Amino acid sequence: MDEGYRDLLARQQYRLCGDHAAVKLCHWLKESLVRGRHCYKQDFYGIESHRCLQITPAINECSHRCSFCWRVQDSDFEVTDWMEPREMLDSLIAHQRLLISGFKGDPRCSGEMFEEACDPNQVAISLAGEPITYPHLSELLRECRRRGMTTFLVTNGTYPERLEALDVLPTQTYVTVAAPDEETYRAVCRPKIPDGWERLMRTLEILPSLGTRTVIRHTLVKGLNMGREEGYAKLDRIADPYLIEPKGYVFVGASRQRLSLASMPSFGEIRSFSERLGEMVGMEVLKEREDSRVLLLGRRGAETDVRRLAGTPSESERKNAKTVP
Numbered sequence: 001m002d003e004g005y006r007d008l009l010a011r012q013q014y015r016l017c018g019d020h021a022a023v024k025l026c027h028w029l030k031e032s033l034v035r036g037r038h039c040y041k042q043d044f045y046g047i048e049s050h051r052c053l054q055i056t057p058a059i060n061e062c063s064h065r066c067s068f069c070w071r072v073q074d075s076d077f078e079v080t081d082w083m084e085p086r087e088m089l090d091s092l093i094a095h096q097r098l099l100i101s102g103f104k105g106d107p108r109c110s111g112e113m114f115e116e117a118c119d120p121n122q123v124a125i126s127l128a129g130e131p132i133t134y135p136h137l138s139e140l141l142r143e144c145r146r147r148g149m150t151t152f153l154v155t156n157g158t159y160p161e162r163l164e165a166l167d168v169l170p171t172q173t174y175v176t177v178a179a180p181d182e183e184t185y186r187a188v189c190r191p192k193i194p195d196g197w198e199r200l201m202r203t204l205e206i207l208p209s210l211g212t213r214t215v216i217r218h219t220l221v222k223g224l225n226m227g228r229e230e231g232y233a234k235l236d237r238i239a240d241p242y243l244i245e246p247k248g249y250v251f252v253g254a255s256r257q258r259l260s261l262a263s264m265p266s267f268g269e270i271r272s273f274s275e276r277l278g279e280m281v282g283m284e285v286l287k288e289r290e291d292s293r294v295l296l297l298g299r300r301g302a303e304t305d306v307r308r309l310a311g312t313p314s315e316s317e318r319k320n321a322k323t324v325p
């Protein structure tokens with residue numbers, strides 16, 4: 001990793017482990033600690049924002065340069081020395097504890113919330129890069145599960161062979177589908193690889209047999225990839241996901257160099273898209289968060305709370321099983 005990029009990440013409050021893994025405090029973790037406001041995933045899936053570890057094990061590589069991406073998109077680089085998952089997870093948690101240490105004395109943050117935040121029980125494997133390229137991902141997922149942590153993995157879908165090769169699966173797997181057809185995909189996701197669309201299609205085909213909870217995320221950019229719900233419906237029928245998240249683009253971070261405020265669809269436009277898409281795939285709006293510009297589509301009666309999933313340990317089971325130092 002070149003020093004310029006390392007310094008840039010440090011200035012943006014990333015904390016690195018080796019030259020491939022990183023943790024960064026999520027805006028919503030901080031909001032949850034001091035203002036009692038939490039992320040939409042706490043409403044939708046029951047995770048706890050103040051106990052969420054937002055990480056990436058592979059900041060060094062991504063096959064896309066999505067126009068809507070808020071992250072710094074630096075050049076890919078080769079990693080020769082990958083950290084072992086247990087050591088890496090310990091190091092990421094240690095960084096997170098340092099990053100939140102300032103909240104200990106904050107009168108707005110209760111002691112109980114602070115203690116809980118020091119003991120993360122949810123891992124959002126989505127911070128940057130393509131996490132699925134981390135060669136020890138199965139072991140990392142196994143280690144998280146051993147510690148009683150739920151895991152949300154986000155992938156852009158262009159590594160089907162890696163997804164298929166996982167022998168331990170996340171609690172929830174997100175695949176971002178930000179285009180209804182190949183032409184739009186090339187314009188929006190700006191793939192670095194020639195066969196990105198074919199690879200994404202392959203991923204959608206294997207999702208139904210993956211044996212984990214799958215969520216398709218449609219990131220909606222006004223004037224770029226909206227409308228054409230039938231195209232999205234055709235892809236969603238192939239993927240047959242458990243849930244679908246139509247989510248409006250937000251004008252933040254590095255994406256401001258490529259898009260404009262006008263690229264943000266209104267919540268009304270996101271809802272209309274969601275309702276039309278829902279009709280086409282036999283789903284309905286189960287939940288919504290206007291401030292996060294997102295709705296949740298699912299079949300009526302679908303269980304959305306990950307804590308109720310088989311295999312997700314209760315807090316007491318966690319405490320008993322946990323051997324985290």
Ligand code: SF4
Nearest residue numbers: 026039049052054124
């Ligand atoms: S799930 Fe995502 S949005 Fe919610 S606290 Fe974790 S990183 Fe933030």
